[in-house]
Amino acid sequence: MNVPNPPSVSPVEGAAKLPAHEQVYQRLRAQILFGELAPGQAVTIQGLVEALDSGMTPVREAIRRLISDGALVFQGNRRVSVPELRAEDVDELIFARKTMECELARRAATRIPASAVDALEALDLQLDVAIANGDVAGYLALNYEFHSRLNTHADAPILADLADRLWLRFGPSLRVVCGRFGTQSFPDRHKDILEGLRKKDADLVALAMERDVLQGMEQVRAGLTPIN
Amino acid sequence: MNVPNPPSVSPVEGAAKLPAHEQVYQRLRAQILFGELAPGQAVTIQGLVEALDSGMTPVREAIRRLISDGALVFQGNRRVSVPELRAEDVDELIFARKTMECELARRAATRIPASAVDALEALDLQLDVAIANGDVAGYLALNYEFHSRLNTHADAPILADLADRLWLRFGPSLRVVCGRFGTQSFPDRHKDILEGLRKKDADLVALAMERDVLQGMEQVRAGLTPIN
DNA sequence: CAGTGTGATTTTTGATCATATTCTGGACGA
DNA sequence: TCGTCCAGAATATGATCAAAAATCACACTG
Numbered sequence: 001m002n003v004p005n006p007p008s009v010s011p012v013e014g015a016a017k018l019p020a021h022e023q024v025y026q027r028l029r030a031q032i033l034f035g036e037l038a039p040g041q042a043v044t045i046q047g048l049v050e051a052l053d054s055g056m057t058p059v060r061e062a063i064r065r066l067i068s069d070g071a072l073v074f075q076g077n078r079r080v081s082v083p084e085l086r087a088e089d090v091d092e093l094i095f096a097r098k099t100m101e102c103e104l105a106r107r108a109a110t111r112i113p114a115s116a117v118d119a120l121e122a123l124d125l126q127l128d129v130a131i132a133n134g135d136v137a138g139y140l141a142l143n144y145e146f147h148s149r150l151n152t153h154a155d156a157p158i159l160a161d162l163a164d165r166l167w168l169r170f171g172p173s174l175r176v177v178c179g180r181f182g183t184q185s186f187p188d189r190h191k192d193i194l195e196g197l198r199k200k201d202a203d204l205v206a207l208a209m210e211r212d213v214l215q216g217m218e219q220v221r222a223g224l225t226p227i228n
Numbered sequence: 229m230n231v232p233n234p235p236s237v238s239p240v241e242g243a244a245k246l247p248a249h250e251q252v253y254q255r256l257r258a259q260i261l262f263g264e265l266a267p268g269q270a271v272t273i274q275g276l277v278e279a280l281d282s283g284m285t286p287v288r289e290a291i292r293r294l295i296s297d298g299a300l301v302f303q304g305n306r307r308v309s310v311p312e313l314r315a316e317d318v319d320e321l322i323f324a325r326k327t328m329e330c331e332l333a334r335r336a337a338t339r340i341p342a343s344a345v346d347a348l349e350a351l352d353l354q355l356d357v358a359i360a361n362g363d364v365a366g367y368l369a370l371n372y373e374f375h376s377r378l379n380t381h382a383d384a385p386i387l388a389d390l391a392d393r394l395w396l397r398f399g400p401s402l403r404v405v406c407g408r409f410g411t412q413s414f415p416d417r418h419k420d421i422l423e424g425l426r427k428k429d430a431d432l433v434a435l436a437m438e439r440d441v442l443q444g445m446e447q448v449r450a451g452l453t454p455i456n
Numbered sequence: 457c458a459g460t461g462t463g464a465t466t467t468t469t470g471a472t473c474a475t476a477t478t479c480t481g482g483a484c485g486a
Numbered sequence: 487t488c489g490t491c492c493a494g495a496a497t498a499t500g501a502t503c504a505a506a507a508a509t510c511a512c513a514c515t516g
Binding site: 018021031034046057060061064065069074081088089092093095096099103155157159161162165166169218 | 251285287289292293295296297298305316317318321323324327328331374384385386387389390393394398
Binding site: 272273274275284306307333 | 469470471479
């Protein structure tokens, strides 16, 4: 999964050099991560072949990768769908995100160059704009980009990879929450993170990250299966 | 009822229900996990098609899954190989395994039924036999089975999945270590784990698990690139 | 004359597709 | 309600195309 692919959110890109299965994977991944596919939604190979205008083999390989990522589930029979998060799952995700992302943030605090902090801050300003405009898609993309880029600077590829997987699990549900409650209910902990990074204060960064993670995941929990 | 003739190479087991790509995946996974493929070794699709007597598509899908698992790496050009562990990777693995597996063990301590503890103990006795006989393959398989089965009883599928992935990363290197130093250098911490499980003492189990993890990973670290 | 580097050719391997086969789930009739 | 049958989707194969690596030949340099 560690593809040298740091582009910002590019909906339509030439990218002719990447093999088809890689392109399909990244497009599908983004769709799941940013909630364009709803939890529980069925995913069919032929539907994607048609929607993405690709061959069958690339779609098939992309789906296998995403199943392995936990971003899709294989329903036992030959059906594939976007998983629905259960309340217990959120507990696990909270534990895993807290430990992984706090450690990543801690490492990044001592390694990230000042220029990268500036870039993160610029990103966070865009994020504020997206929140102010109620731009849910932009909020999700920029928020992910912020965390993902921070993790890059931790110089810990295995941990970053694990953290990345976790986002795929709650992406669809987070979108549902945002769609229901809007973006204004997310006060921004990123400012504290940035402050800690500038001071190179690992404890401060880790604490801010823990709050950010907890806040986000509690939002997800609150939005699960509201009515039965 | 025409039985779809098994190509005679099959290990006889029922298993006819599993799709081919699943079988290929599990066989390849086991080979990596138990070190039958050496770190750095190249993996070719057509080589596997021949070796496993399977079609191209199942092999291809299995490889994609394993790349996503981190068990194989995509070499930028289109070559695939078994990754070689670096010293920095071991630090990350130690952190991730300690947090994940200790938490899993902690959860399992309060949930595992006594019968399952008995089964684990039986497994551990087989493990002792394997160690005494210097049976490296048996040791690796039984040790993995012990941890994997314990994780199952934590009732935390997401965390168990993360932990499972980590084993794939150091499996090949662990085999190298065992091949070099033999199995006798692994004093058995599993007894402490079992004792904690019987007492339902989560702290004890977690502590024993931490020691087991640390001990194993330090062995791996010691065996990395011994000479340059 | 031996060694080395460069370039083209050969060969292996991966990517993709079209197609045949198998299996699942639901409709239909008893 | 139950059993059978059928449509459609997924699985799996092999062929074809394209790309990269390995090989080798040859010329150039010391």
